[in-house]
Amino acid sequence: MDVLIVEDEPLASERLTELISQCDASIRVRDTLDTVEDCVEFFAKENPVDLVFLDIQLSDGISFEIFSRIEVDTPVVFTTAYDQYALQAFKVNSIDYLLKPINPTELEAALQRFLRQQIRPAVDYRLLQQMHARLNSPYQSRFLVKSGNHYHSISQSDIAYFQADGKVVYLVTKEARRYVIDYTMERLEHDLLPPESFFRVNRTFIISIDTIQGIQNYANGRLKLTLQPVAEQDVIVSREKVTFFKAWLNS
Template sequence: MQVLIIEDEAPAAEKLQKQLLECDSSITILDVLNSVESSVEWLRVNKHPDLILLDIHLADGLCFDIFKQVKVKSPVIFCTAYDQYALKAFELNSIDYLLKPVQAQKLEKSLEKMKDVQQQRSPVVEGDLLNNLMSMIGRQESNYKSRFMVRIGNRIQAVKAGDIAYFYSRNKLTLLVTKDGQSFPVDYSLDDLIQLLDPAVFFHVNRSLIIHIDAAREIHPYFKGRLKLVLHPPLDEEVVVSSQRTPLFKDWLDQ
């Protein structure tokens, strides 16, 4: 089986590659892509794979833009953090999905299902089906997390999303930092958080940082098309937006 992975988070993509080969050592991973643009280009010039593992949120937008620009002939497994009941109906239409973090056992079952779809040789996502999926996920995206519960000594306090400056990860610990400089550990990974936060005001800068739009006090051009940020409250490490994410970051600021 030939598989294409489209996932913008490098650790998640690496984990998927490892799990796929553990499920079936005969699998060939054709490529790992991280954006709508690169995926459309790849699908236009290459023979479509037996299976695509597809994240919903990519480096330059939602994966649905791929289907608008190129006819996808391969079975697709969506990788998503959205609720399983909201997507349940799509199991009947040869579409499967894996909730993040992906579990090896569920991936193996999905591969078996995709082999059945492959034998049928039928397109997976088209027309009204895609529109329904987009609409369903769109409704879920309106329910962003509005507050986080944090521990202060022996008590628990709610921190409103609007009072958060940024989240950052360090030594496998995720910390919430408020606009007045208070820091609290939270039981979420950054991958989980980016699915819970409103993308209009929070941006996933890099593997270790998600910022609120008000936290970027200064923005400076940096080497090789990158941007350097000065945050408030200050973060005791250099904050750089990669050249790949810089256009998306600028669009986010200008919305």
């Protein structure tokens, strides 16, 4: 089997080459490339390989650009340091990924999975472009949640609010479904949610602007909110946040 490694960090490329050899000495690394331009040139010459190990962030751009410039029907295993939840969509297209630093066991499992299937799926360019845009956005557009043995991907636009109960944080959808998520309220507030759409009204709630149904004065200069869906407890804008909350609504 011939493989192509696309990686702009020499040490990472050398390590992956070594790990592949340890997994299966018969696998031949046809070439190692480090730029989008080199990849486009490689596939333009119809140099066939069986599998591509492709880093997402290359020295001259995002590797998704390759697929918008030239047709590639070779199976791809992405190697990336990005958060794994942002890449779950690749599974739908039979595209695998390995998180850096690459675990030898996971690499071997990916190779075995490929060998068992022996497929050459067409790359979904639209999906890759969507993932490109998502990875370049400063905020998270979807959240992977678990319900029993099933996983669901919840769009940011479908979220009504986040609620903390002690150390547990719940995502509540506009259809009143509740899911436990593995993020702190601080991470959600400062890193993952667009401030024009979400506001942390107190320690317990981060709300979407779309879910506010009513606002009324409350004791000690605070505000009481009516949300849809209705929250399990009163949603009170803390006194120190009232001014900022009004400015947020008026922005």
